[in-house]
Amino acid sequence: MSGHSTYQPQNPVLQWLEKRLPIGGLIHSSFVAYPTPRNLNYWWTFGGILSFMLGVQIITGIVLAMHYTPHVDLAFKSVEGIMRDVNYGWLLRYLHSNGASMFFIAVYIHIFRGMYYGSYKEPREVLWILGVIIYLLMMATGFLGYTLPWGQMSFWGATVITNFFSAFPGIGEPLVTWLWGGYAVGNPTLNRFYSLHYLLPFVIAGVVVLHVWALHVVGQNNPAGIEPKSDKDSVPFTPYATVKDGFMMVCFCLFFAWFAFYIPNYLGHADNYIPANPAVTPAHIVPEWYYLPFYAILRAIPDKLLGVLALFGSIIILAFLPWLDTSKVRSARYRPLYRQFFWVFVVVCVLLGWLGAKPAEGIYTLIAQVLTAYYFAHFIIILPLLGIFEKTKPLPNSISESVLSAKA
């Protein structure tokens, strides 16, 4: 897809290196000459933003690790030390904690963009599944990281989430003891969570390499959802995509900075500024906002095991999306019915998120049950049937034709 590299360095040192390790050619063909569809809109800039956020989290995280102590008696104190004593510690921690939220905002936009334009469809199934794996790893990393400050929400969040595994009959109890390294969440748990929280971002980086590799094999999808057919349909990555990605990244950084500098605790919970106390559970346990829709699904189902299975199922089902959506047309632009169902689905996800933060009682539980049913119905009933019954609009002959006719 990316064609032959035209990279021919003039510099003799680079020529010498290129003969031995053609890394310059690889970078050139992947990020300079790489052809991108000419009709990409700003929703396509979030892949770059996500790579940037992964970098931000790794850099701020490594620096925070220099000042943090993973011990039940010292963890909370060391985080307060970072906030008060370490030079610019407050900034680094707020960038890291809000960075996690920004990372999830970007990934949700990225995922919904993929759903809207059918980016998961043949031949991009593996690309999509790698994305689902990255998303799962992100959720695990975010959860592990939230445990580290060892505040009340850290401790009880860790307790509730690890107890999910106690729902499995027979193996549940030994499995949870094994996860904890004790009879309850304690010092061994904190130590291993810290170790894994440090490891997983690098695993994410590895899967991101596979994700980008798969992307460069099959090429990018685009708003028209049709493959580029001629040179007229694509433009080189640099400068076109580089500048567009760069501009959006700057805008995203403004948004990020607004959170980090003006409302750094808006997305957190006050309870996490109380040191962990294994004897007292906070009155209202709420996970981080990015897990709320799944938390609502868990609580909507009155049976413990089924609730946990529904929670995992609601994420795993994403991996099967390429086969559940039976329509041959990719982009929602040419799928009038799917476009409406897509937005209903977005609203359902947002409402589930809102319900996840509400107490699980009365009318809230009822609404959560209806929305949970709809969430699954979207994947296993609506999408397969839409592909059969929907009358799609005619596709343009080429990307350039769709762009030029829109202008005319």
Added chain:
Amino acid sequence: MTTVSSAEHTRRDFLYIATGAVGAVGAAAVLVPLIAQMNPDASTIAAGAPIEVDLAPIADGQIIKVFWRSKPIFISHRTKKEIEEAQNVNVATLPDPEPDSARVKAGHDQWLVVIGICTHLGCIPLAHQGEYDGWFCPCHGSQYDTAGRIRKGPAPKNLPLPPYAFLSDTKIRIG
């Protein structure tokens, strides 16, 4: 490398399979320490030795919380009213049916000893709250009665009983 499929088994086939098998067994054996290291270590297990609790200072109607194996243990000195409430329940209607006699030691009806961890997702229920005078879990609204039995809410089971024995009328050993 070219592969020639032959119907006959050669000594080379045996070497391939034997090498592969030894490698697989070796890899599996290495997993044992890698997985086992995450289980509770010797100091954690040692710290989980039995504890003795003196019941004499616990007043009628009082519930105290002690820790055994990092788990909160509720020791409830039940009042007459609470015992009667626990006994006068139609056991068949309970989500996890257990008569009150199975929840306490014979002859010690006034003492209820349970592990204070909600069987739903591990929160600590609040004492003397809820509709059944027992415990109420603030996390997801499970309610337990004065025998620590689940009555309402998402928790599937009664509060578990720790292993314990009466050493005398006013002393128990947990563990």
